[in-house]
Amino acid sequence: MKSQSLSSASQVVWTFRQAGTDEWMPATVPGGVHTDLLALGRIPDPFVADNELKVQWVAEADWEYRGVFEASPGGRMFLVADGLDTLAEVYLNGQRLGETENMFRTYRWPVDGILRSGQNELRILFRSAVKYCLKRNAEKPLTPKTGMSLEGSVFVRKAPCHFGWDWGPKLPPIGIWRDLRLEQYASARLEDVHLRQQHRNGTVTLSAAVRAERWDNVHLVAHLKVTTPNGRRTYETHLPLEGNQGQLAVRIRNPQLWWPNGYGEQPLYDVEVSLEAEGTVQDRKQVKMGLRTVELVREPDAWGESFTFVVNGVPVFMKGSDWIPADSFPTRMSEAQYEHLIRSAAESHQNMLRIWGGGFYEDERFYDLCDRYGMLLWHDFMFACYIYPHDEPEFIENLRHEVNDNVRRLRHRACIALWCGNNEMEQGWADWGWTNPNDPLRVLEREAYEKFFYHTLPEWVHELDPDRPYWPSSASSNVPFQAPNSPERGDMHYWDVWHGRKPFTAYRQQFPRFMSEFGFQSLPPMETIATYADPEDWNMTSYIMEHHQRSGNGNGLMVAQMTDSFRLPKDFPSLSYLSMVLQAEGIRYGVEHWRRNKHRVSGTLYWQLNDCWPVASWSSIDYYGRWKALHYAAKRFYAPILLSIEDQGALMEVHVTSDLTEPWQGQVRWALQTLDGETLRSGEVAVSLAALQSAKVCSLDFQTEIEATLDRKREVIFVADLYQGEKHLATSVATFVPNKHLKLVEPGLNVQVSRSGKQAIFEVTAHSLARFVELKLAGADAIFSDNYFDVLPGRKVQVTCVLPQGWTLAQVKKALRVQSLYHSFA
Structure with a gap:
């Protein structure tokens, strides 16, 4: 097989x-109309100020791309598009190949007899998805108006x-958002390769189910080669194909x-499946695979039903x-x-x-990185928050191809732990007023929802990827329309703190089996705000600041919650x-509570990364x-050993809490x-934890x-330090009043800066409590080993960062900016 990229780089x-x-204007492929127009200076940057509104015409128009390339046809030729966004008609040398209607699908067209030797012209006409959605919505309005998204977007x-x-x-x-290429074959190609692994008694059987597409009667032989992560050993086998299919397997002992x-290494085996005809390789597929098992354990317990991911036999709290x-x-x-x-x-310390x-x-770049870094994925299918036309056969057929393409593409990945049907659609039917027994269309769509996400989609997934769990919706109790945010079973989305304006203490009243969404907003750092708002707009209720806030009264919610905890800035x-x-304090409050209760709660995923x-x-x-803070x-509250104060x-x-x-x-x-810094009372307690245990180690009444x-409670704090031997691991500080009522004084922060190799070292001290100390380097986006930390009088906190490229120690000292909670109001 030969592949010829049709990207701009080729x-x-x-x-x-x-x-x-x-x-006709110069274009970049892969790319898109907005980015091409922006590169040419034809539109303003839509991320600045309210320029987004000035470029709405781009998506409301139709566009055409034209590519001119050289080719040398031979054998069987295909044009393959991994991503056309979205409604497109494709023409090669004036002949129509077909049309697309799904940005998530891979499209393949035979071009024998159309592709020329020498120069060829590919033209792709993109129709406006915006106009299409509005037209379909006028014909069949599905979802209640929210103003959050374009009405009718569910139809595309x-x-x-x-x-x-x-x-x-x-x-x-x-535009053309993913790879576009020509593929050339002689006698056959690999139409499908399904790699599976079976773990038993310290041995992994790695199998490859192969399906070939052939164009003549040549004898085909499939080969499987697996190489260990260090490259020192190879497992190989081959199989003559009877017809177009066959299954090969190798056994890997002591894998x-x-x-x-956080639980071990991420070794990746090199796996190659090739197809030969008369000693000549016709096609091959090469991937990296991690050998592991993943189960979703749901068993009756004292609180309902567990929801625990078990990897290689070890229950893992998902962080x-x-x-x-x-x-x-x-x-x-x-x-x-x-x-x-x-x-x-x-x-x-995140693992999911x-x-x-x-x-x-x-x-593939994203999944490669998740495989390398040990990042498990809860993977939704692409449905969210709205009613989709699951009653339409053409829509379902389109989805069948989408699911087939993507599950087959990704099922070998070690990182993918679970397939999930959708985001919050079940909650919409149960809690958002979608259900209306007097509306025939709503009745039809509710029935279509249940059929698709509880029957059709899981059947497709099981056929394509039988070794992974499937979950119908997030959040869900796995019972259609019944208590999708149940604390007894399934996963929960908890938004009462943000949307419901409850205090952070409300998190401690929740004991979900798995918390897959909860969150609180913040502004970005000032360096980011300065990219879209001029200084005259630096006000929480200014037009530009509210334009870059899409959650209703989000800025007001932030300020209201802020006044509960802090003095006005x-x-x-x-x-x-x-x-x-x-934001950091609120999410910490929730995560620490749920990790303390890890025997009942099996994971927390905060919204959003x-x-x-x-x-x-x-x-x-x-x-x-x-x-951000x-x-x-998160680096602290997701640490493998967590110290927390209730x-x-x-x-x-x-x-x-131990992971x-x-x-x-x-x-x-x-x-x-x-x-x-005066100590009024102190003590020490030994800690002995079993594997994966969380325990209360002391309870103290003051x-x-x-x-x-x-005023005593405004003048004192409780401090806990965690040690292993003489090694200090963590400090946690609790107050007896809200931070706004603490009698903070100028802390006298002092920072000594030194250098060791490519690292800058900062030693921070204070003569009075300094809360949430922030370090910055003006002119550099430095990431510190810790930040927004407390500095206690009489102690030294040492943090490091990578020295910005080309910087001297003198430049670091000059660029250093330090502030604390006290400095936000004083």
């Missing part, structure tokens, strides 16, 4: 134009969030198992977040940007991401800082890759002390001490 000359006009198989979401803009891309992040598309224009995503996000998740159903099936940069600290544009949102990493907090007025309970697969011993040293004087 010397193909691509141009594009608005349909009905004469001007395109990323739902492209039409707007409560964190994203309305900028539907249009190197693949583990989630993670929800993933959304990382750019509104996905072709702009580089491998370096993908790696930064996945590596950042791994560095914060949920691929949210309002985006798209990611490309002195300026807008302090507001940005406080919003991030508030990342952004698709610069915006106020629930993310822990902003659009430009900058870590939440991501630093504060109940004057009562302080100290807990230690280690072996016993752990250490000590907790605690103290009641004043803000300037009623007498905090009521000694009228």
